[in-house]
Each structure stands twice: as structure tokens, then as C-alpha cells.
Amino acid sequence: MSSNNKKWFSLNLTNKSNKSESCGCGKEFDSCSDNNQKDGYDQIMDVPMDRRSAFKKITAGLLMGAGAVSTSCSVVSGDDSKEKSSIEWEEYFKGNYKLMTDEERNSTVDRLVRSYELRKGKKLNISSKDAEDDVLFGYAFNISKCQGYMDCITACVEENNQDRSSQMQYIRIHEMEEGKGFNFEESDDNYYHEVPAEGHFYMGTQCFHCDNPPCIEVCPVEATWKEKDGIVVIDYDWCIGCRYCMAACPYDGRRFNWKTPEVPEEEVNKNQHYLGNRLRKKGVMEKCTFCVQRSREGKNPACVEACPTGSRTFGNLLDPNSNIRWILENKKVFRLKEDLGTEPKFWYYMD
Amino acid sequence: MNYMITKYIKSIVLIVILVFASCKNKEHQYHNLNEKIEAKSANYSGTNISSEVYNETIKKIKISEGNKEFYISERKSQITSYSCSECHNQPIKLLKDTQVGKKAHWDIVLNHANKETMNCNTCHAKDNMNELRSITNKAIDLNLSHKLCSQCHQKEGKDWVGGAHGKQIGGWAPPRLSQTCTGCHNPHSPSFEKRWPAQFNTQKVKERQ
Numbered sequence: 001m002s003s004n005n006k007k008w009f010s011l012n013l014t015n016k017s018n019k020s021e022s023c024g025c026g027k028e029f030d031s032c033s034d035n036n037q038k039d040g041y042d043q044i045m046d047v048p049m050d051r052r053s054a055f056k057k058i059t060a061g062l063l064m065g066a067g068a069v070s071t072s073c074s075v076v077s078g079d080d081s082k083e084k085s086s087i088e089w090e091e092y093f094k095g096n097y098k099l100m101t102d103e104e105r106n107s108t109v110d111r112l113v114r115s116y117e118l119r120k121g122k123k124l125n126i127s128s129k130d131a132e133d134d135v136l137f138g139y140a141f142n143i144s145k146c147q148g149y150m151d152c153i154t155a156c157v158e159e160n161n162q163d164r165s166s167q168m169q170y171i172r173i174h175e176m177e178e179g180k181g182f183n184f185e186e187s188d189d190n191y192y193h194e195v196p197a198e199g200h201f202y203m204g205t206q207c208f209h210c211d212n213p214p215c216i217e218v219c220p221v222e223a224t225w226k227e228k229d230g231i232v233v234i235d236y237d238w239c240i241g242c243r244y245c246m247a248a249c250p251y252d253g254r255r256f257n258w259k260t261p262e263v264p265e266e267e268v269n270k271n272q273h274y275l276g277n278r279l280r281k282k283g284v285m286e287k288c289t290f291c292v293q294r295s296r297e298g299k300n301p302a303c304v305e306a307c308p309t310g311s312r313t314f315g316n317l318l319d320p321n322s323n324i325r326w327i328l329e330n331k332k333v334f335r336l337k338e339d340l341g342t343e344p345k346f347w348y349y350m351d
Numbered sequence: 352m353n354y355m356i357t358k359y360i361k362s363i364v365l366i367v368i369l370v371f372a373s374c375k376n377k378e379h380q381y382h383n384l385n386e387k388i389e390a391k392s393a394n395y396s397g398t399n400i401s402s403e404v405y406n407e408t409i410k411k412i413k414i415s416e417g418n419k420e421f422y423i424s425e426r427k428s429q430i431t432s433y434s435c436s437e438c439h440n441q442p443i444k445l446l447k448d449t450q451v452g453k454k455a456h457w458d459i460v461l462n463h464a465n466k467e468t469m470n471c472n473t474c475h476a477k478d479n480m481n482e483l484r485s486i487t488n489k490a491i492d493l494n495l496s497h498k499l500c501s502q503c504h505q506k507e508g509k510d511w512v513g514g515a516h517g518k519q520i521g522g523w524a525p526p527r528l529s530q531t532c533t534g535c536h537n538p539h540s541p542s543f544e545k546r547w548p549a550q551f552n553t554q555k556v557k558e559r560q
Contacts, residue, residue, distance in 0.1 A: 134398050136391065142515070150548040167554040190559075192551040211384045298400040298524035309543060310518040310535060318392040321419075323514025323527070325392075331515055343384040349515070351506070 080118055087115045097235040097274060098225055102128075109274060116279075120265060126272045129296045131229035137290050137345065138230070138317040140327045141204055144351040145311040148173055148195035148202035155306030159291060160277040161269055163261035170255065170288040171206045171303060182336070204311075206303075207232065207253035207288035208336070208344030215245035215254065224285070230317075230345055231290050233275040241283035250337050251344070254287045290314070317345065402522030409520065411528060412494055416512040421527040424520065424534065426494045433493075439480035443471075462540035464503075474499055474538070500532045 094100075094108055105128040116124050153171045162168040174187040178199050196202065209232050216224050216232065223238035224245055246254045260282040272278040273293035280286050291301035295314070299305070304312040315324035327333065331349040338344075381387040410425035427433050432455050438446070447457075463469055476484040483491040483499045491498050501508025510516035517535065520528045532538070 132398050132400055134391075134395055135400070136388065140515075145516075147543055148548060149546065150550040154549045167552045169550075169552060173548075190552050190555045192548060194545045195548055196545065211387065295523070296400075297522075298402045299405060299522040300519070304518070304523075307518070308535070310516065310530070313514065313518070315519075315523040316398070317388045318395050319398075319525070320392055320395060321525070322523070323519060324523075326513040327515045330513055331510075345384070351510070351516075 084115065084118050087111045087118075091115070091237070094237065096222060096238045098222065105274070112274075112278065122265070122268075122270070124270050124272055124278075126274060126278055127293060127296075128274045131227045131231070132296065133228075134316075134318050135229040136317040137209065137295060138315060138324050138328075139209075139290070139346045140313040140324055140331075140333065141346065141348050142311040142313075142351065143201055143203045143348055145309045146173070146202040146204065147309050148175060148191070148197075148200075149308065151306045151308060152204065152303035152312065155302040156288070158267065159269055159294070159302035160289075161261070161263050161272075161279055162255075162286075163257065163259070163280075164264065164267075165262045166259065168255050168257075168261070168286075170253075171204055172252070173202055173204050175200050175202055203348065204303075205251060205253070205336070206346075207249075208251055208342075208346035209288075209290060211343035211345060212341060214248045214250065214340075214342060218244040218248040220244065227275075229296070231275075231292055231295070232287075233289055233292065234285055234287065235275070236278070236280050236284045236286065239284040241285065243285065245285060250340055250342065254285050257282050257284055257286065398524070400524040401526070402519075402524040402528070403526060405521035406526075406528045409528065414495070414497075416497075419512055421529055423494075423497070423529050423531045426496070426531065426533065430493075433481075435480035442477075459539050462542075463538070494531075496532045496538070500538075 091108070091111055095104070097105065097108075100108070109126045109128050113124050113126055116122065150173050153169050153173065156162075156171050157164075157169060160170065162170070172189040174184065174189045175191045175195075175197065176183060176187045178201055180186065182203070191197070209226075209230055211226075211230065213226055213232050216222075216226060220242060221238060221240055223240070224232065224234045226232050241256070243256055246256060257280055261280050263279070268279070269277055271293060273289075273296070276289045276292035291299075291303075295301055300314050304314045313323050313327060315322040317324060317328075319325060327349060328347060333347040333349045335344045335347055381390065406422075410428055411422040412425050413420065413422055432438070438455065441449075461469065461471070472484070473486070474483055476482060476488075476490070479490070482493055483496070485491055485499065486502055497508060497511060501511075507516050511529070511532070514527075514529075517530050517532075520530055536542075
């Protein structure tokens with residue numbers, strides 16, 4: 001990395017140097033004029049150095065990296081633990097994913113893969129694939145068809161590495177009494193009896209990937225944002241866990257990790273995306289990402305693929321020939337709480 | 352006079368600020384989502400994403416219905432004891448009496464509409480068991496079950512062609528490969544069965560106590 005565009009400090013224990021010539025403002029942003037744009041840790045630390053700031057830097061370094069440094073400088077600790085602490089250090093001081101250059105994205109992905117390999121001895125496949133042009137994802141849900149089997153939830157949990165111990169689930173299937181409309185207060189989203197039950201209908205909710213999402217407006221650190229293809233994502237490493245977004249979401253779409261998520265090693269889905277199903281930590285938000293690791297590759301989200309009734313349709317809203325567009329144009333569709341102006345990209349319809 | 356000029360300048364500055372402030376975000380150039388979709392898809396020319404790789408192993412047939420062209424999965428090669436006429440060379444009654452070879456699907460019970468409306472002959476041809484029969488006694492290929500079903504289930508047929516009924520296999524991206532009627536429904540008992548849900552969240556129960 002060029003010295004004037006450095007976003008965090010390297011311990012450089014393994015003597016691997018990264019060089020970067022690309023502009024520092026990321027792909028999403030048009031203007032590349034300011035090559036010295038700083039973010040993250042740099043905003044505070046990478047300033048012209050006088051004696052005072054140098055002192056500050058040393059103190060911060062001592063505080064933040066005390067553990068890392070002590071391991072890495074120790075003569076007794078092996079190469080692996082040195083590399084581990086070097087990775088920890090780099091990871092700690094990396095910037096917001098949204099502002100990273102492609103190269104920085106690749107190197108953080110490499111670090112995450114390597115770190116997992118050092119800890120568990122298994123290789124992950126983490127992607128940092130960007131949104132494709134001319135794609136805007138949308139979702140349709142047929143309330144007449146859903147039978148309440150909840151196969152979607154099982155598939156979602158397995159695909160997205162959700163915490164098994166707190167049984168975190170992104171999707172909720174609501175059992176509603178016929179003739180009462182959408183009455184969430186009287187509906188049951190945790191039923192256990194033979195389905196479909198007489199006189200009831202079923203409808204699913206999850207993150208609706210609003211086009212005007214209130215959750216991203218309230219985030220004080222911009223750790224959550226809407227991608228070009230319409231998927232609302234979270235940078236799990238930038239999230240501070242304030243849960244403002246959880247409060248701002250009118251659809252109960254977001255979940256919080258109150259404890260370190262536990263996924264048995266053999267159940268970990270190793271096909272991951274940085275913004276999607278990679279392993280989370282304690283104190284960060286997560287939610288449905290339309291299975292970004294699958295959808296950007298052309299696959300359907302896990303819930304769509306798992307549904308045995310065909311209630312779920314996923315597709316590209318910009319493709320006039322897509323199934324989802326046909327539904328929007330030919331069925332009587334509606335969305336939840338449309339009056340809020342959140343513009344969910346998740347429509348309900350009936351036969 | 353001087354006071355007036357200051358006021359004038361102030362109001363101009365305010366207007367300029369307002370104009371810039373209100374146009375700071377390119378995101379809000381559309382009034383609503385529909386407008387955005389319409390505008391952005393006006394010049395749609397396809398993407399680089401394809402779901403072809405996920406469907407490579409599936410044998411497909413291209414069909415054309417209405418103004419839609421898409422693929423469905425081939426069925427005949429998937430049926431273990433096709434062709435049917437290898438066993439069905441005499442009336443069922445005689446077959447049952449003489450019983451040569453294995454019993455393939457002797458346990459079929461028709462649970463589709465009522466007896467006045469449907470029997471075996473509604474869909475199967477007595478004289479040629481290898482193909483299906485329309486209500487007007489025209490042959491329908493066994494691969495094209497949608498042609499048979501949509502005779503009665505017209506609305507479902509229309510929705511299926513459009514994309515609101517059934518599902519696309521492999522992925523959302525083109526080329527579209529659709530599940531056929533028989534891919535999800537058992538034609539002899541087409542409605543979905545009652546069963547227990549795949550999930551029960553015990554933590555949710557605890558949290559809500």
C-alpha cells in the first residue's frame with residue numbers, strides 16, 4: 001500500500017508487503033480526485049506527525065495491540081501465533097468495507113480465510129463479489145400457497161450460519177386466522193401442530209430490503225447500507241452493536257447477537273460472502289441478505305430453493321422477462337406497511 | 352436601503368443552499384420504487400449472470416407458451432419403467448389377474464376431483480398408455496403435463512406460464528427452467544399433504560414467557 005493512502009498500521013511480522021496503486025475511494029463512488037481520502041483509524045491517526053501525535057500513536061498502539069505485540073515479540077511463541085496476532089492487528093484496524101478498494105477487500109478476505117485456517121485447520125471460501133450492473137433484486141410471496149411447513153427457515157439457518165444455541169432465525173412464518181386480515185397481534189409465529197391448520201393461512205416475513213430503508217439512516221457508523229443491486233447489507237466488523245437499526249426497522253427484520261454465535265464445525269457453510277453468511281461475533285447485528293453469496297452467483301436464496309410449495313419467487317426487477325416482473329404486472333400485489341414509504345422490495349400476492 | 356440589500360442577498364443565499372441541500376443525494380431522483388424499476392429497466396439488455404451451470408445435468412425441453420419461451424425438465428427418461436406399454440399391453444383387469452413381472456404402481460388411489468368428474472381414462476388413453484389424452488381425445492406427450500392439467504386448471508396454467516405458480520429450478524437468472532406440474536404435484540393426489548412443521552423454536556418460547 002502506498003504510504004499516503006494507508007488505512008491502518010501493519011505489524012509486518014511476516015514481512016509480507018502489500019502494494020496498492022488504485023484510488024482509495026472505492027468503486028461505488030464516482031469521484032476519485034482525492035487520493036488522500038482517509039477513513040477509519042486514519043482519520044485520527046494518519047496525520048502529519050509531530051511529537052505529540054507520535055506519542056499518541058505509540059500509546060494507542062501499546063493499548064490496542066498489547067496482546068498482539070506481546071505474543072509476536074515473544075521468543076517462545078511459534079510462527080503460527082505470530083501470524084495470528086498479525087492478522088488480528090490488521091483486522092482490528094481495517095476500514096469500513098464500503099470504502100475499501102478492491103485490493104483491500106481481497107486482502108481482508110484473505111486474512112479471514114487464513115485466520116480460520118489457523119484456528120480450525122479448514123479452508124473457507126469467502127467471496128467479496130460486487131453487485132452486478134442492471135440487477136435489482138426483488139421477492140414475491142404467495143400467501144395462498146404457503147402451507148406453513150417452515151422448510152424455508154431450516155434452509156436459511158443452515159445456509160447462513162446462524163447461532164444454533166439461541167436458535168436465531170431470520171424468517172418468521174405467521175399463522176393467521178382466515179377472515180381477520182393481517183393481524184400480527186393475534187397471529188402465531190411459533191406454532192407446532194400439523195399444518196396447514198383448518199381456517200388459517202400462512203405468511204412469511206424477513207428483511208424486505210427496502211428501497212428506502214430506515215435502518216441505514218439511523219446507523220451512527222454507516223455499518224449498514226444498501227448495495228447497488230438493492231440488497232441491504234451489514235459490515236459485521238464495522239457494526240458497534242448499538243441496535244438503532246433494530247429499533248428503526250418497522251418489520252422486525254433485524255437480529256442481534258447477544259452472545260457469541262455457535263455453529264458446530266461440521267455444520268458451518270463454508271461457501272461465504274463478506275457481507276453475507278460469514279461467521280459473526282458477539283454484539284453485532286445480522287439479518288437476511290437475500291443470501292448474497294448465492295444470489296450474486298445467479299442462484300436462488302436458500303428459502304426459495306427449499307420451499308416445496310412454490311410460494312416464494314425471487315428475481316431481477318429490471319429484467320422485463322423475469323417471473324417476478326410478471327407477478328408485479330399481473331397479480332394483485334401489496335406490501336406491508338406501504339404507507340411508511342419504506343418501499344420494501346418484497347411483495348405479497350394471492351392466487 | 353442597505354438593510355433591503357442585505358435581506359435580498361440573504362434570501363438568495365438561502366435559496367442556493369436549499370437547492371444544493373435538496374439535491375445532495377442521487378438516490379432520491381425517483382418518486383417511488385415502481386418509477387425506479389420502470390426507468391432502470393427501459394434499456395435492459397441482460398446481465399452476465401446465468402443459471403445455466405446449475406442446470407447442466409438436467410435434461411430439458413424448450414417450450415413456447417403465449418409470448419413466453421422457456422425450458423421445462425424432461426420427464427420420460429426419469430420414469431424407471433417407461434415405456435408404459437411394455438406392461439400395459441392389455442386391460443388393467445386382465446393385467447391384475449394374470450400378474451406377470453413386478454408390481455410397479457398397483458397401489459395408486461385416485462384422489463383427484465370426484466368420481467363423476469375424473470377416472471383413469473380422463474388423462475390416460477386406453478389404446479396407448481405411452482402418452483396422455485386430452486378431454487377431446489387428442490394425444491398429449493407425457494413430457495408436457497402442463498398441457499393436460501391446464502385444460503381444467505386454466506388459471507394455474509396461466510400463472511405457471513407467467514411465473515407466479517410453480518418454481519424456477521437452479522436459480523433466478525435466465526435461462527428459465529421451470530418445474531413442471533408433476534414436478535411438485537402427484538397427479539393422482541395433487542393437493543399437498545398435512546404435516547408437521549420442520550421447525551419449533553424452543554428459545555422463542557423461553558424468551559416470551
